[in-house]
Each structure stands twice: as structure tokens, then as C-alpha cells.
Amino acid sequence: ILRYCCRLLDTAPAPAPAAPVTQPQGYDPELWAALQREEFELFYQPRIDLRLGAICGAEALIRWRHPERGLQQPDSFIPACEASGLIVPLGYWIIQEVGRTLPAMQAAGLDGRIGVNLSFRQFQDRQLAPTIERLMQSHRMASHALEFELTETALCSDEEHVRATIDQLSRQGVEFSLDDFGTGYSSFSLLQKLPITTLKIDKSFVAGIPGNADDEEIVRAIINLAHNLNKQVIAEGVETRAQLEFLIRHDCDQVQGYFFSRPVCREQFLTLLSHDHRQQAL
Ligand code: C2E
Ligand code: MG
Ligand code: MG
Ligand code: MG
Numbered sequence: 624i625l626r627y628c629c630r631l632l633d634t635a636p637a638p639a640p641a642a643p644v645t646q647p648q649g650y651d652p653e654l655w656a657a658l659q660r661e662e663f664e665l666f667y668q669p670r671i672d673l674r675l676g677a678i679c680g681a682e683a684l685i686r687w688r689h690p691e692r693g694l695q696q697p698d699s700f701i702p703a704c705e706a707s708g709l710i711v712p713l714g715y716w717i718i719q720e721v722g723r724t725l726p727a728m729q730a731a732g733l734d735g736r737i738g739v740n741l742s743f744r745q746f747q748d749r750q751l752a753p754t755i756e757r758l759m760q761s762h763r764m765a766s767h768a769l770e771f772e773l774t775e776t777a778l779c780s781d782e783e784h785v786r787a788t789i790d791q792l793s794r795q796g797v798e799f800s801l802d803d804f805g806t807g808y809s810s811f812s813l814l815q816k817l818p819i820t821t822l823k824i825d826k827s828f829v830a831g832i833p834g835n836a837d838d839e840e841i842v843r844a845i846i847n848l849a850h851n852l853n854k855q856v857i858a859e860g861v862e863t864r865a866q867l868e869f870l871i872r873h874d875c876d877q878v879q880g881y882f883f884s885r886p887v888c889r890e891q892f893l894t895l896l897s898h899d900h901r902q903q904a905l
Contacts, residue, residue, distance in 0.1 A: 650709045654700060658713055662688050665720045666886035669895060670738070670857065670879050673871055678899045680735035681728075682772070682879060683721055684886045685713075705744040714745045718755060721769070722762030724889055731896040738770045738800065743777035746784065752791040759795070766796030772823065773799055775807025786817060793818040800857070804845060814852060822849045826860020829880070833869045846873050 646655050657663060665683045672679035687695040704710040721737050728735065745751055759766060771792070778785060789799055800821035801809070805828060813819075824845050831838025842858070849856035858870050861880030870878055884895060 650707050651703050654704060654707075654709055657687060657689075658709070658716065662690070663713065663716065664688055664888065665717065665724070666888055667724070667737070667892035668879055668886040669884050669892065669899075670735075670877050671883055672877050673875060678733065678735070678896060679877065680733070680737055680770075681892060682738040682886075683717065683724075683740070685717060701742070705742050708744065708747070710742050710744050711748045714741070715754060715758065718758050718769075719762060722758065722764045724892075725762075725764055725768050727889070727893055728896065731893045732900040733896050734768075736768055736770050736798070738772050740802065741771040741773055741777065743774070746777060746788055749784070752788045755792060755797075756795060759797075767798070770798040770800055770821070772802040773819075774802045775804075775809035775813075778809055778813050778817065779807075789817055803859075805841060814854075819854065821855040821857060824856065824858045824875075826880070829858050829860045829866055829870075830862075832866055839869070842869070842875075843873050846875055850874070 646652060664686050666686050667681040667683055669678045670680045670682065671677065685697050685701070687700055689695050701710070704713055717739060721739055725737065728737070748754070758764075759769070773789075793799065798820045799818060800823055801814075801819050802823045803825040804822045806825045822845060824842055828838045828841045828845070832842055833839060846856050855876045857877040857879060858866075858875050859879050861867055861870065861878045861882045863882060866880075867878060867882060887895065
């Protein structure tokens with residue numbers, strides 16, 4: 624898999640199939656080795672559809688199972704992966720992993736969608752769209768089962784190329800959401816120009832509801848904005864019943880957060896799904 628991902632990186636002609644995987648210049652040797660040894664792992668946090676009252680998908684969140692230091696959170700290594708460009712091959716590995724989980728998710732009874740975080744640095748690979756398309760084909764991923772979560776920083780840089788890449792994938796049926804909405808610098812015109820189907824309300828606003836009048840107003844405004852633009856809206860970081868009730872009352876579409884489940888390993892996610900479906904059937 625790794626050799627394949629590395630080959631995808633080159634815009635130059637592909638090396639001979641037997642070429643050894645050497646460490647490209649600039650990558651952090653420890654992180655590069657971790658990728659080769661398959662020490663990264665995807666966790667999944669369920670997304671709950673508030674109308675169905677059931678799990679409708681998940682967000683894939685990366686972890687690093689360090690042999691000595693234990694489970695590492697993304698904030699401790701994703702910035703280094705972005706800075707060196709290692710996020711590009713790692714990003715393709717992530718999509719392949721999701722491709723492995725989707726059939727298992729369907730077998731567990733859920734024809735849902737998995738959200739994959741896409742960082743601004745991944746757009747610097749000019750082959751991003753065709754490579755994702757190739758991965759989707761080779762893993763027989765239905766395009767509607769994938770949603771890429773973008774942050775506003777991704778959209779501010781080199782707008783033309785980013786837009787062309789998003790448009791190309793969107794034409795294949797892949798969806799895009801705007802993550803951490805309200806914390807960045809995006810202008811509303813981005814929402815008009817780009818095929819974004821979902822807004823994700825940042826957890827910093829959710830933390831203040833109910834009770835903080837400003838946060839309440841911001842959350843209500845984002846929900847209304849999303850619906851007036853025919854988009855879906857997801858609240859992140861839902862930790863309490865009171866937050867959930869506020870969001871239901873204000874017609875939010877989906878929620879994610881510790882109140883329902885922390886991000887869990889693949890196996891636990893699949894177990895959660897089978898329980899969820901058994902409850903639905905009762
Ligand atoms: P994000 O995409 O905004 O992900 C949401 C973060 O909120 C996750 O942190 C999740 O574990 C956390 N979270 C979920 N529910 C709650 C809650 O109820 N309360 C609180 N306090 N937090 C909650 P995590 O997993 O540490 O990921 C942090 C960030 O790292 C992500 O933010 C994303 O920007 C980045 N990241 C994670 N996985 C990937 C990946 O596969 N690729 C890329 N490029 N970035 C990733
Ligand atoms: Mg996200
Ligand atoms: Mg977020
Ligand atoms: Mg974030």
C-alpha cells in the first residue's frame with residue numbers, strides 16, 4: 624500500500640515496480656517510519672441524524688499508535704506532517720483505510736457517509752483529484768459514501784486550483800463540508816462559489832449553549848444560514864443533554880460529540896453500529 628501511495632505522489636513517470644521505498648527529502652524520519660510500519664490508525668466518531676435518532680455515518684480521525692509513547696492525538700503530529708508534506712502520502716493512506724471500512728460499515732447495516740479531513744497542504748499535490756478518483760475506483764467506494772471536511776484555510780490559498788479540484792471531485796458525487804465553521808476567515812462568497820453541502824458548527828460555539836447569549840445567537844445564525852442556502856448543518860463537540868436539546872429545538876440536522884461517543888477504533892465503531900440498528904428495530 625505504501626509503495627503504491629508513494630508512487631502516486633510523483634508527477635514524474637512512475638519508478639520501476641521493484642524500486643525500494645526510500646525516504647523522500649524533508650519528511651520527519653520518525654513519522655515516515657511510522658507510515659511504513661503502519662502505526663497510524665483511524666478512529667471513528669459516530670454522527671447522529673437528529674430526525675432519524677440514529678447513527679448516519681462517522682468522521683474518521685487519525686491516531687498514531689506509538690510503540691513506546693502509546694496512542695498519540697493528531698494535534699501532536701498532524702502539524703509536522705503538514706509542514707513537511709508527509710500529509711500527502713498519509714492522506715492517501717487515510718482514504719484507502721476508509722475504503723476498507725466502508726464495506727464493513729455497510730455489512731453492519733449502515734449505508735452512511737464517512738467524513739475525511741482534508742488539509743490545505745494536500746491540495747498542493749496537483750494530482751489530488753485524479754488520485755482520489757483512482758483510489759475510489761480501486762476500492763469500489765461509492766462516491767456518496769465519502770465526504771471531505773475542509774477548513775477555511777484550505778479555501779483561502781490558491782483559490783483557482785483548490786476550486787477546480789473540489790469541482791472535479793464534486794462532479795463525481797463526492798461531498799464537501801466546511802469544518803470548524805465560524806472560526807476562520809471565509810467569506811460568504813465561498814459558500815456560493817464552492818459545492819459545499821454541509822456546515823459543521825465549531826465546538827467552541829457549542830460549548831456555550833445553552834446559556835451564553837452570544838454563542839446561542841451564533842449557533843442559531845449558522846443553522847439558519849445553512850438551511851437558507853439549502854445545506855445540511857452538523858454541530859460538533861456535543862457533550863451534554865442541554866446542548867442536544869438546544870440543537871434539536873433549533874432544527875440542527877446532525878450532531879457529533881462525547882455525549883454520544885468519543886472517537887473509537889474501527890472494531891468498536893462497527894459494534895456500536897450493530898447495537899444502534901438492533902435498537903432501531905425494537
Ligand atoms: P476536527 O476535524 O475539527 O475534529 C474534531 C475534533 O473534536 C476531534 O479531535 C474530536 O476527537 C474532537 N471531539 C469530538 N467530540 C468532542 C466533544 O464532545 N468534546 C470535545 N472537547 N472534543 C470533541 P481530534 O481527533 O484530536 O482531532 C483534532 C484535529 O486534527 C481535527 O479537528 C482535524 O483538524 C485534525 N485531524 C484529525 N484526523 C485527521 C486526518 O485524518 N487528516 C487530517 N488532515 N487532519 C486530521
Ligand atoms: Mg473534521
Ligand atoms: Mg471541527
Ligand atoms: Mg479542528
